[in-house]
Amino acid sequence: MALRHAVLAALLDGEYSGYQLAKAFDVGVANFWHALPQQLYAELTRLEKEGLVAGRQVIQENRPNKRLFHVTDAGRAELEEFAAAVAKPSFIRDDLLVKVQVADRIGTASVIEQLEERASAAEAKIELLGKLLRQLRGDADEEEFLRRGERIGPYLTCLRGIAFEQGHRDWCLRIATVLRERRTTHAER
Amino acid sequence: MALRHAVLAALLDGEYSGYQLAKAFDVGVANFWHALPQQLYAELTRLEKEGLVAGRQVIQENRPNKRLFHVTDAGRAELEEFAAAVAKPSFIRDDLLVKVQVADRIGTASVIEQLEERASAAEAKIELLGKLLRQLRGDADEEEFLRRGERIGPYLTCLRGIAFEQGHRDWCLRIATVLRERRTTHAER
DNA sequence: CGGTGCATGTAACCTGTTACATGATTGT
């Protein structure tokens, strides 16, 4: 199982409703996992049934009631077991790379456009994550924060997220340039 | 559908059997996709039924017969359609990042080990891909090859693969160091 | 005699995605 641990990890820092979790999965947690709201609601239900998280109903006025979940001791134990087990290697799985692989055999125009869109998206994400980093470390500088900070986990994963997006952006721009230049110097098929 | 285009892309350069494809998916193609042999056999059967690839039986002595597949015109058309359509954004999905996110809340020893193992694995992959790059571009230097090379698609995806692995390796080593240093300066829980 | 490589699959299961469904409140 997979999503369950990402949920437990995201839930470690406090109480969240399914709705709030879905948002967290679009920013901070997005560095290591991605999930749709429906999946999260389903997973939370399952986790609660197994006693790894517990929820409490919060009655609200002027907006729908919600259930806030937190990790139980059993959930924490499950996480520790997971962390100790060997992780399967990760890999990229990206449609855009498939397209680049064949870009010189088929039309390149659309691929170039998509590369540039991706680069902008990556850029936006880099800025977003940069802000998150600054927010997480507060006043301290990075070295200092990493040595003595209380909660560095999210910071560390965020660093990977930024590096990934930077690599992605640089590659997209480079490849777009290469393909563009070939269009002008080669006969287009 | 997803795997089908990765298979078509991998098959663009020549004839491969399911078995050979499975190996290709462990090296070059691994930069953008990953699949188990069973999946490939199943996908090839489906693709053949739809006329996107065609196979021919090769009778062998001293080893099992095999079927070599190649992309048909319909398959090429399918690929072009795919390349023109918008790609959904990609994301990381990595157990190890989940573990790092919670590393400061649970035991770190096992996580540090896993980070260092990953770093070695990444290092090995970097070397492998580096050789692949040199092989692909032959005598030319990179700039020259990218301007005038015949088949640059695999080279371009390989570049992304290397950058990804380097980023992964650097991050793993950095995080392992950070966590190690905290172990000596903080009281371990 | 046992392991590795070649070569191909089936079946059951787990996970993730898409489409659909509901309903109040707040902001433009």
Place this chain on the structure above:
DNA sequence: ACAATCATGTAACAGGTTACATGCACCG
């Protein structure tokens, strides 16, 4: 009026993983 935000799900389907199955040739 219309869109966005809060809040929660169900159902059908597509895709991926794990386990199991077969069989010959070659090397040590």
